[in-house]
Each structure stands twice: as C-alpha cells, then as structure tokens.
Amino acid sequence: MxxxxxxxxxxxxxxxxxxxxxxxxxxxxxxxxxxxxxxxxxxxxxxxxxxxxxxxxxxxxxxxxxxxxxxxxxxxxxxxxxxxxxxxxxxxxLGHLREAEVERLNEQSRREIMEILFAITIFRQDFSVSFLAMVTTLLLIKALHWLAQKRVEYIETTPTVPMRSHIRIVSFMGFLLLLDCLFLYSSVKFLLQTRQASVSLFFSFEYMILATTTVSTFVKYVFYVSDMLMEGQWERKAVYTFYLELIRDLLHLSMYLCFFLAIFMNYGVPLHLIRELYETFRNFRIRVADFVRYRKITSNMNDRFPDATPEELNASDSTCIICREEMTTAKKLICGHLFHVHCLRSWLERQHTCPTCRALVVPPENGASTAGGQRGARPAAHQPGTSTTSTAAQASVDGAVDNNLSQHQARLQAAAAAASIYEKSYVYPSPNPPVWSPGYVVLPQAYRPLGDSTIVESGGEQAPGANVTHGESTSNMSNSQLEAQTKMLQHQIEVLQKQLQLLQKSKLEGSVDNKGKGVESSSSSVSDSGNDGHTGETAL
The missing domain is CATH 1.10.287 (Helix Hairpins)
Known part of the structure; x- marks a missing residue:
C-alpha cells in the first residue's frame, strides 16, 4: 500500500x-x-x-x-x-518550444541585443526609422536560426522522431535560407548602387553569416538522416561532420576578418565584432589542433596499437564499451583496454583519451622529461612531514625547485628514489603491465638504471628508461649516479638546515600569541625531515 x-x-x-x-x-x-x-x-x-x-x-x-x-x-x-x-x-x-530551447533563446537574445546596441553606435549617422525596423527584423530572424539549430540537435539525440518533425524542420531550414538570400540580395544590391560604405555593409555581412550557418546546419542534418538510414553503421559520419565544422569556422573567420577591416577603415573599431572574432578564431584554432592530432594518431593505427590476441579477448570483457557489441577483433591501447577499430577511430575524432580510464591514448612528446629529465637539475622531492610553511621557506632559499610536481607526487618520487637506493621495497613494473591507474610517478633521470627500457609514467603512459628487473637495478648503477644521489641528499640536508634557521629566526621575531603554535609545528616537521635526510646520508 x-x-x-x-x-x-x-x-x-x-x-x-x-x-x-x-x-x-x-x-x-x-x-x-x-x-x-x-x-x-x-x-x-x-x-x-x-x-x-x-x-x-x-x-x-x-x-x-x-x-x-x-x-x-x-x-x-x-x-x-x-x-x-x-x-x-x-x-x-516548431510548435511548442522545449525548456532548453527557451533558455537558449533568452541567453542568445541578451548577448545579441548588446552587440546590436554597439553596432548602432558605429552606424549612428545612418540611424533612422528604417534602420530600426531592419535591425529588429535581423534580431527576429537570428532568433529563428537559434531555434532551428537547437531543434536539429534535439532531433539528432532523440531515438525515434516522427516523419512530421522531419518535414517541419526541413521546411523550416529552407524557409530560413530563403529569407537569408532575399535580405542578402537586397543589401548587396543597395551597396552596389551607392558604392560607398553604409549600414548595408553590416546587414550584408550578418545575412551572409546566417546563410552559411543555415547551410551548415542543413548538411549536418543530412548526415544524421543518412546515418539513420544506414542504421547507425556509417563510420565516416563523424569525419565528415568534423570537416564540415572546420570549413564553416574557416568561412566565418574569413568573413569576420574582412568585415572587421572594412568597418575599421571606414568607421572605426567595431566593438560588437571583437567577441565574435575572438570566439571564432579560438574555435578554429581548437579544431585545427584536434584535426592535426587526429591525423597523427590515426595515420598509423595498425602500427601504433597492436591487435588483441584471442587470449586477451577471453581474459577481459569482450564487449566494446563504445558500441556495446561483442568483439572478435580489437585494438589494444597502451593502458590495456580493447576496442573495435572503427569505434576507436570515431572516438579519437572527438576525444584523445581512453573511454574507460581516461588515460592519454598517445603520451606527449616531452612526457619522458616531465618529472626530472635533466640529469644535473636539483630534484624537487620533499621529505614526508614538510608543512606549508617549510615549503614556502624552501622556495625562498632554492629557486631551482620544480614547481610542476605536486606535494603528493614529490613524496612518491622521494620514496621511489630511496627504495631504489637501498634495494628494500621498490619493485619495477613488468614489461607488459595490465591497467595502470594514474598515480605512479616517474623516477628522476638521475636515479634511472641504465639500459633501454620503459617505465610507466603517471596516467598509464610509458616512457623510455625502466623496463628492467629488480636484481639488475643495483648492478647497472654507475658511480656517477651514486655521486649524484649523494649530492642530492647533502643538498636536502643543507636546505632543511637553512629552513630550521629561518624558522628559528621568525620565532624570535614573531609574537608568541599569534605565531607560536604555527612556528612550533613547522619546526618539529622540519626537524623530522632533517633526521630522515641525515639517516639516508648515513646509510649511503
């Protein structure tokens, strides 16, 4: 009940x-x-x-x-x-608007009204009743374009769409394209008749942008319908959509640049175009970078990603997480996860991380030197127990500390270095590790054993320098590495001593009521770290 x-x-x-x-x-x-x-x-x-x-x-x-x-x-x-x-x-x-469409309409309207007000200040000598009517018409037509784009996005994400909705959206986009062409023709005609810069230049540019946007939305809708007719098996849909958006952004960027120069030469700085120009340039730059990265990854997928063996397919879940279908053949990423070839290719068109663990599919080019690749550089390993006060004091004394490593990573790095020196607890990863979670820290270059091998970096990426066993690490260490380790420990002891002196000096100068507890805790943590460093030097 x-x-x-x-x-x-x-x-x-x-x-x-x-x-x-x-x-x-x-x-x-x-x-x-x-x-x-x-x-x-x-x-x-x-x-x-x-x-x-x-x-x-x-x-x-x-x-x-x-x-x-x-x-x-x-x-x-x-x-x-x-x-x-x-x-x-x-x-x-369109019928009744959904809540997302109303929100999109309100947000875009506020931004567009502000930009049109800026545009009116530029064309103030052409201000008239007809100009206000044309500006209002432009704003209403833009609102229809925003609703058309949002409705197409809704149709693409809806499993079942009635035929009536398809007919209405196609007719709507055709109607909008007709309006854009008519107003563009009238603006260009008036501009050619007068042969001078006027407000018609502004309307010609706006309707040209709207026309290209409508064509792009319609072509994207055609891609969706084609993929739907193929029952979702069109593998090249995402590629063509990516190319379409890239070409659209390139056209918009070219138009914005031309219009910006035309307005700047005849009227002044077009303030209403600065935001649109910046956003278009940023989107185009991001798409170009994604395209270059995608071409670099997919150019040699067969060589970069090995085929999964039948044993690996049987040992793991043979369901592709992207398409949720069984895998008979699959590609294996660096992190160890398996996917269909076409699913992986379509995924890499939008993302460059593993769909399962979010690790980078391809390690960065300078990933091997991220955590201390320079042999002569001072390491940034902080001993466990250092507080925020001691860290600030060390930064004031030693300006060469690597600020890119977090405190947690620095502690793990110091622990790995100590374990490799004393041969107690550090175990090197196997040549073919399964799935590595992001938490392993790269050993500094000065502590790496000799030999051409690979070590698993943070995030599950492999870098040259550590595919050796535990027994070979001691035999391959050279005298230069031992000297570097000795200098490192001596340097840490000196830094900790300087920190202790600074803290004692601040304790004498500061007030006992406000700073006594903080200085005492910092001094105790620094003294513990100094004892650990002294113990490491004695054992060495």
Whole structure:
C-alpha cells in the first residue's frame, strides 16, 4: 500500500506542477494578447484622429509622420505585427518550444541585443526609422536560426522522431535560407548602387553569416538522416561532420576578418565584432589542433596499437564499451583496454583519451622529461612531514625547485628514489603491465638504471628508461649516479638546515600569541625531515 500511496502522491505533484506551468503560460499569452490589443486600439485611434482632423490623405500622412505621439504608437504597432508574425512562424514550423530551447533563446537574445546596441553606435549617422525596423527584423530572424539549430540537435539525440518533425524542420531550414538570400540580395544590391560604405555593409555581412550557418546546419542534418538510414553503421559520419565544422569556422573567420577591416577603415573599431572574432578564431584554432592530432594518431593505427590476441579477448570483457557489441577483433591501447577499430577511430575524432580510464591514448612528446629529465637539475622531492610553511621557506632559499610536481607526487618520487637506493621495497613494473591507474610517478633521470627500457609514467603512459628487473637495478648503477644521489641528499640536508634557521629566526621575531603554535609545528616537521635526510646520508 505504501508504494502505491507514494506513487499517487508523486503523480498528483506532477499534475500540480504541470497545471502551474500551464497557468503561467496562459497568463503570459493573455498579457501578450492584451498588449497587442491595446497597441491596435492606440494605432487605430491615432489614424482616426489624423483623418478626422485633416480630412485629406496627404495632410493626414504628414501629421502621422511628424507627430511624435503618433509615430511612437505606429512604430509600436509595427513591432507588435512583427512579433505576431514571428510567433506564427514558430508555431507552424516548431510548435511548442522545449525548456532548453527557451533558455537558449533568452541567453542568445541578451548577448545579441548588446552587440546590436554597439553596432548602432558605429552606424549612428545612418540611424533612422528604417534602420530600426531592419535591425529588429535581423534580431527576429537570428532568433529563428537559434531555434532551428537547437531543434536539429534535439532531433539528432532523440531515438525515434516522427516523419512530421522531419518535414517541419526541413521546411523550416529552407524557409530560413530563403529569407537569408532575399535580405542578402537586397543589401548587396543597395551597396552596389551607392558604392560607398553604409549600414548595408553590416546587414550584408550578418545575412551572409546566417546563410552559411543555415547551410551548415542543413548538411549536418543530412548526415544524421543518412546515418539513420544506414542504421547507425556509417563510420565516416563523424569525419565528415568534423570537416564540415572546420570549413564553416574557416568561412566565418574569413568573413569576420574582412568585415572587421572594412568597418575599421571606414568607421572605426567595431566593438560588437571583437567577441565574435575572438570566439571564432579560438574555435578554429581548437579544431585545427584536434584535426592535426587526429591525423597523427590515426595515420598509423595498425602500427601504433597492436591487435588483441584471442587470449586477451577471453581474459577481459569482450564487449566494446563504445558500441556495446561483442568483439572478435580489437585494438589494444597502451593502458590495456580493447576496442573495435572503427569505434576507436570515431572516438579519437572527438576525444584523445581512453573511454574507460581516461588515460592519454598517445603520451606527449616531452612526457619522458616531465618529472626530472635533466640529469644535473636539483630534484624537487620533499621529505614526508614538510608543512606549508617549510615549503614556502624552501622556495625562498632554492629557486631551482620544480614547481610542476605536486606535494603528493614529490613524496612518491622521494620514496621511489630511496627504495631504489637501498634495494628494500621498490619493485619495477613488468614489461607488459595490465591497467595502470594514474598515480605512479616517474623516477628522476638521475636515479634511472641504465639500459633501454620503459617505465610507466603517471596516467598509464610509458616512457623510455625502466623496463628492467629488480636484481639488475643495483648492478647497472654507475658511480656517477651514486655521486649524484649523494649530492642530492647533502643538498636536502643543507636546505632543511637553512629552513630550521629561518624558522628559528621568525620565532624570535614573531609574537608568541599569534605565531607560536604555527612556528612550533613547522619546526618539529622540519626537524623530522632533517633526521630522515641525515639517516639516508648515513646509510649511503
């Protein structure tokens, strides 16, 4: 009985929420209808007053165009008519908007209104009633484009879409493309007739951007439909989509640069273009970097990633985590996970990490020298027990400490170095490790045993220098490495002694009430670290 009661309560609450939403929506529509009705009555009253007082058509038109009150009421009525047409187009092609579409519309509208206000300041000599009407039309058409893009994204992520939705979205994109071409043609025609920079340059650029965006959205939708007809087996869909977005960003970047230069040479700095220009350049740069990285990884996938053996397929789960299908043949990543070849290729088009463990598929080029590849450099290993105060003091004394390693990694590095010196607890990884979790730290270059081998770095990546057994590590160590280790321990002892002196000096100068406890804890931690370093030197 209790689950049924809970279910009934939840159903009642959902119905109540839905009822409240419907009430707000109806009230909003009633407010819009009331506003439109009042605007219509005001416009009709002004027109009636003009014709009743002037008795002729021409004097009435002069009165309506010169009277400020009449002009404001007529412009307001024109805005209401444009909003009604916009609502009608939205209702025909899209129906009711979803919450995500409304949020996207509100966010983009706020940003676009600010940019249009900046654009008006640039073209202030062309400011007129017709200019305001064209700007309002442009804003409403842009809003329709935002809704079209969001609806296409929704269709692509929905498993089952009725045929009616496909027909409506295709018709909607065709209608938007027709509007873009018409306004672009009129703007370019006026620009060629005047043969001088004017506000038509601004509208030509805007509608050109909208037209290319509409074409890109339509082509992406065609890719989705083609993949749907192939039952999701089109392997090259992601590649073509990536190329499409790359070409679109390149075209937009070229247009923004040309328009920026044209406005800068004729009017001044176009402030409304700075953000769009920067975002377009950043997106294009990211896509180019992803494309280069993708081509580098996939150019030699057969050589870079070995084929999984039948034993490895049987030992692990033979289900590909990307497509959730059984694997008969698979590729093995460095981290040890197995995937289909085509699934891995499609995954690498968007991501460059393992889908399972998020380790890098290909280690960085300078990954071998990330944790102390220079042999003569001072190591940044902090002994366990050092506090934040001692770390700050060491940074003031020794400016050559490697700040890229975190405190936890530095402690692991010091422990690995001590274990390799005293042959007590450190065990080198096997030549073919299974799956390594991100937590292993690379041994500094000065402590690595001789020989061409590989060591597993942080994040599961392999770097040259440590594919040796535990027994060979001691026999292959040279005298130069032992000297480097001795110098390292001596240097640590000197640093800790200097830290102790600094802390004692600050203890004498500071106040006992405010700093006594902190200095005492720091001094105790530094003294413990000094004892550990002294013990390591004695054992060596």
């Amino acid at each position: 209790l689950p049924l009661a809970i279910q009934a309560v939840m159903t009642l609450r959902l119905r109540l929420v839905y009822l409240v939403v419907e009430i707000f929506r109806v009230s909003e529509m009633m407010r819009l209808q009331t506003y439109a009705g009042c605007s219509l009555l005001g416009a009709l009253a002004v027109i009636y007053h003009a014709f009743n007082s002037r008795r002729q058509f021409y004097p009435s038109m002069v009165y309506l165009s010169t009277s400020k009150i009449s002009l404001v009421l007529l412009l307001n009525m024109g805005l209401v008519i444009m909003c009604i047409l916009w609502q009608l187009i939205k209702r025909i092609f």
